[in-house]
Amino acid sequence: xxRFGVLLCAAMxxxxxxxxxxxxxxxxxxxxxxxxxxxxxxxxxxxxxIFRQAWVIGPSQDHPDFIGLGPLYNRLSCIxxxxxxxxxxxxxxxxxxxxxxxxxxxxxxxxxxxxxRVHPEYGAQLNPEGVxxxxxxxxxxxxxxxxxxxxxxxxxxxxRRPTLSFRNLAYGPLKPETKTSLRNAPxxxxxxxxxxxxESEILAGAGRPNFVFSVETGQRRLGRFxxxxxxxxxxxxxxxxxVEDIGVTSSLFPVENCPPSQSECHRGASxxxxxxxxxxxxxxxxxxxxxxxxxxxxxxxxxxxxVLFHEIGCSNCHRDALHVADFSLQPALNGVEIHPYTDLLLxxxxxxxxDGREDFEAGPRDWRTPPLWGLGLAGKGGDxxxxxxxxxxxxxxxxxxxxxxxxxxxxxxxxNLPELQxxxxxxxLNSL
Amino acid sequence: xxxxVAVAAFASLFSILGAAQSGASDNESVVVVTSFPEExxxxxxxxxxxxxxxxHVRFIWKxxxxxxxxxxxxxxxxxxxxxxxAPANFALxxxxxxxxxxxxxxxxxxxxxxxxxxxxxxxxxxxYDVAGYGIVANPSALAAAGLSAPRRWRDLASPEYARQLALxxxxxxxxxxxxxxxxxxxxxxxxxxxxxxxxxxxATLLDSGFAPTASVREGKAALALxxxxxxxxxxxxxxxxxxxxxxxxxxxxxxxxxTAASQHVAGAQAFIDFLLSTDGQRLMMERDxxxxxxxxxxxxxxxxxxxxxxxxxxxTILDYDWEIGRRRPxxxxxxxxxxxxxxxxxxxxxxxxxxDAEKKFAGNAKAMTALGEAKxxxxxxxxxxxxxxxxxxxxxxxxRDAIDPQQIAQWxxxxxxxxxxxxxxxxxxxxxx
Numbered sequence: 001x002x003r004f005g006v007l008l009c010a011a012m013x014x015x016x017x018x019x020x021x022x023x024x025x026x027x028x029x030x031x032x033x034x035x036x037x038x039x040x041x042x043x044x045x046x047x048x049x050i051f052r053q054a055w056v057i058g059p060s061q062d063h064p065d066f067i068g069l070g071p072l073y074n075r076l077s078c079i080x081x082x083x084x085x086x087x088x089x090x091x092x093x094x095x096x097x098x099x100x101x102x103x104x105x106x107x108x109x110x111x112x113x114x115x116x117r118v119h120p121e122y123g124a125q126l127n128p129e130g131v132x133x134x135x136x137x138x139x140x141x142x143x144x145x146x147x148x149x150x151x152x153x154x155x156x157x158x159x160r161r162p163t164l165s166f167r168n169l170a171y172g173p174l175k176p177e178t179k180t181s182l183r184n185a186p187x188x189x190x191x192x193x194x195x196x197x198x199e200s201e202i203l204a205g206a207g208r209p210n211f212v213f214s215v216e217t218g219q220r221r222l223g224r225f226x227x228x229x230x231x232x233x234x235x236x237x238x239x240x241x242x243v244e245d246i247g248v249t250s251s252l253f254p255v256e257n258c259p260p261s262q263s264e265c266h267r268g269a270s271x272x273x274x275x276x277x278x279x280x281x282x283x284x285x286x287x288x289x290x291x292x293x294x295x296x297x298x299x300x301x302x303x304x305x306x307v308l309f310h311e312i313g314c315s316n317c318h319r320d321a322l323h324v325a326d327f328s329l330q331p332a333l334n335g336v337e338i339h340p341y342t343d344l345l346l347x348x349x350x351x352x353x354x355d356g357r358e359d360f361e362a363g364p365r366d367w368r369t370p371p372l373w374g375l376g377l378a379g380k381g382g383d384x385x386x387x388x389x390x391x392x393x394x395x396x397x398x399x400x401x402x403x404x405x406x407x408x409x410x411x412x413x414x415x416n417l418p419e420l421q422x423x424x425x426x427x428x429l430n431s432l
Numbered sequence: 433x434x435x436x437v438a439v440a441a442f443a444s445l446f447s448i449l450g451a452a453q454s455g456a457s458d459n460e461s462v463v464v465v466t467s468f469p470e471e472x473x474x475x476x477x478x479x480x481x482x483x484x485x486x487x488h489v490r491f492i493w494k495x496x497x498x499x500x501x502x503x504x505x506x507x508x509x510x511x512x513x514x515x516x517x518a519p520a521n522f523a524l525x526x527x528x529x530x531x532x533x534x535x536x537x538x539x540x541x542x543x544x545x546x547x548x549x550x551x552x553x554x555x556x557x558x559x560y561d562v563a564g565y566g567i568v569a570n571p572s573a574l575a576a577a578g579l580s581a582p583r584r585w586r587d588l589a590s591p592e593y594a595r596q597l598a599l600x601x602x603x604x605x606x607x608x609x610x611x612x613x614x615x616x617x618x619x620x621x622x623x624x625x626x627x628x629x630x631x632x633x634x635a636t637l638l639d640s641g642f643a644p645t646a647s648v649r650e651g652k653a654a655l656a657l658x659x660x661x662x663x664x665x666x667x668x669x670x671x672x673x674x675x676x677x678x679x680x681x682x683x684x685x686x687x688x689x690x691t692a693a694s695q696h697v698a699g700a701q702a703f704i705d706f707l708l709s710t711d712g713q714r715l716m717m718e719r720d721x722x723x724x725x726x727x728x729x730x731x732x733x734x735x736x737x738x739x740x741x742x743x744x745x746x747x748t749i750l751d752y753d754w755e756i757g758r759r760r761p762x763x764x765x766x767x768x769x770x771x772x773x774x775x776x777x778x779x780x781x782x783x784x785x786x787x788d789a790e791k792k793f794a795g796n797a798k799a800m801t802a803l804g805e806a807k808x809x810x811x812x813x814x815x816x817x818x819x820x821x822x823x824x825x826x827x828x829x830x831x832r833d834a835i836d837p838q839q840i841a842q843w844x845x846x847x848x849x850x851x852x853x854x855x856x857x858x859x860x861x862x863x864x865x
């Protein structure tokens with residue numbers, strides 16, 4: 001009660017501070033939180049450039065500050081997968097190549113810090129490309145099997161179940177016991193606000209926490225980022241993505257992403273390639289990216305849908321309100337209530353969505369509740385509009401129907417709604 | 433003679449390698465050296481691989497100098513295709529025998545824009561797109577300031593425009609040396625530098641490629657000089673900006689070529705064919721790239737407000753001297769730093785005094801003559817038009833780190849001296865106290 005009073009006071013003092021943006025739909029995910037001071041605004045601009053910059057193989061006269069690509073990598077830049085700061089896209093049916101996705105790999109057991117034990121030949125994720133002299137590891141290919149699911153009123157929706165396979169594997173076949181997890185690039189806006197929510201408020205949610213390893217402190221910390229909540233903060237999440245996806249080392253991850261058995265890969269230099277100043281700017285950029293404001297709030301269908309969202313239990317996990325506790329980029333937002341529609345916690349999502357792979361304390365059927373803010377604008381800016389962790393759902397309705405495990409009752413309730421109410425729920429989601 | 437032999441040997445080596453590996457199948461990787469942004473290259477990768485499901489395109493991202501170094505490696509670093517907005521590189525690499533002939537549909541791809549040759553007449557590289565240079569404007573801001581849209585480069589010298597103007601710094605923003613060279617070729621070397629100095633005196637200088645358009649979009653400036661696609665992208669994404677092509681501007685091409693050492697000739701040709709196809713050329717017009725295709729027929733599917741350079745009035749297009757244009761950018765970047773960026777505040781003050789004096793002494797022929805001389809001195813550039821059009825002179829300034837520091841110091845001093853003279857002239861117009 002006392003804490004609520006403090007938050008309320010802070011929110012009142014915050015006055016009209018806004019955490020959302022209302023730019024054009026096509027630029028909805030690229031705007032910063034309002035009111036950044038000069039230093040943070042400059043860092044945001046610098047970070048925006050770093051996020052878009054293609055990294056190069058050295059030496060370089062033109063881009064000496066961006067040497068360090070590889071030895072193994074997925075893409076050259078962050079923006080290639082996080083298209084317009086939104087989602088990646090599902091593979092094309094013609095060839096199934098997963099371009100904006102990472103195939104995480106591991107074998108049975110845990111590493112020294114409690115995380116997944118990386119694959120000895122292919123490392124923590126498949127890197128399709130390699131610098132000269134280092135063979136790219138191969139390509140992750142997705143095929144879909146389609147099937148129909150019926151609503152109680154007889155209407156049907158066609159779902160697609162993905163099957164992951166690999167081709168052109170350069171370092172030998174993957175053994176059957178290899179654990180794989182296909183991960184589509186998630187949106188990157190609004191994350192700074194989520195980082196500013198207190199642990200105690202997160203832990204008050206209905207899900208289970210994932211306690212993970214903090215590289216910076218060497219301690220066990222609450223995970224809140226990543227599709228299985230396997231990263232404790234944005235700095236670690238971003239530095240990890242640099243090394244895993246682009247092969248760019250940093251002070252946080254100073255060792256190249258070379259699997260133990262790949263001798264050519266280990267020959268390259270691995271001094272930190274991303275400077276601390278560059279990492280700081282990239283972190284500031286991601287921290288300051290604002291979520292888009294909701295739209296069509298007065299639409300009766302949207303209002304009805306919001307009621308249904310609570311009634312059928314969606315909000316048990318997709319919490320509609322959290323609070324910003326300490327947001328150093330814009331202190332005027334401290335205490336402000338935000339509406340990300342996530343609890344940042346793990347939930348058993350059933351066999352249909354299970355990847356069969358543990359990640360710290362996340363089980364093989366567990367996924368972190370993804371934020372839903374910005375959902376209605378997915379795809380409007382050229383970003384992907386494929387949902388769930390592996391992009392299998394082409395619409396929010398498909399995504400709901402894939403929910404199982406703890407969310408089975410909500411999915412069943414959705415299936416049993418009359419068409420008008422289903423449309424209302426989807427209108428609400430589209431307003432986010 | 434030594435150079436000719438070396439070039440011939442280089443070309444011969446590539447030809448032998450290439451001939452030995454021709455006839456490659458479709459089931460292969462194609463290695464493409466490019467400096468296009470990954471957001472664009474990924475679109476091409478995806479669409480090409482959809483059409484050729486067994487092929488894989490791998491991009492090596494290299495800007496201008498790095499691309500030259502990459503393609504000078506043994507077997508050209510394994511590259512099959514060079515695809516970039518770097519016309520000087522293509523001309524140079526052609527001279528070095530770095531490319532093999534490609535076939536194109538000349539009926540659909542004219543390889544020319546008006547009188548300007550876009551593609552290599554011998555078929556060693558082909559224009560992929562053209563980028564126009566001009567002014568991004570915020571119509572509302574101009575209207576609020578009571579200004580009409582500028583139509584000529586020289587319109588921007590007016591203080592009313594210049595105070596609303598943002599300029600890219602030539603040594604910081606990749607496209608801007610070419611932009612300034614277009615202006616200099618249009619207005620003449622000395623008059624052009626005077627114009628640049630005058631417009632820059634009251635303008636804001638910016639150090640990144642998107643910054644001029646962002647500045648206009650955000651209302652910090654009403655006008656900015658830019659390459660067109662930044663403005664077009666902003667406009668397509670909802671910004672209230674317009675791209676203005678002033679009279680006597682130019683559209684410069686990006687090119688694509690197959691390397692002489694390509695080991696995947698069929699795949700490389702297929703990728704080039706796709707880049708130049710109707711579908712491939714349309715891709716560049718999408719909302720987040722907004723480039724101008726080199727293939728005229730695809731403009732039929734463009735939005736009506738998207739300029740078609742092939743149908744612009746003849747007065748818009750400058751007969752751009754490409755032999756000068758390919759060699760002058762490094763010198764322009766250096767001179768821009770010395771004459772525009774350094775002591776910018778001092779230069780701004782000088783131009784304000786000149787403009788104030790022009791108002792004060794309007795109708796006074798003697799004073800106006802003196803002020804004309806003051807303007808010449810304020811916009812003085814210590815390199816002659818003759819030198820700036822001479823190949824041997826320009827090649828001496830191709831790399832800034834190889835320029836004699838004393839030469840730079842001397843030019844800096846000459847610019848400073850001219851400005852001091854300009855200030856003295858203005859002072860001499862004032863009555864003695």
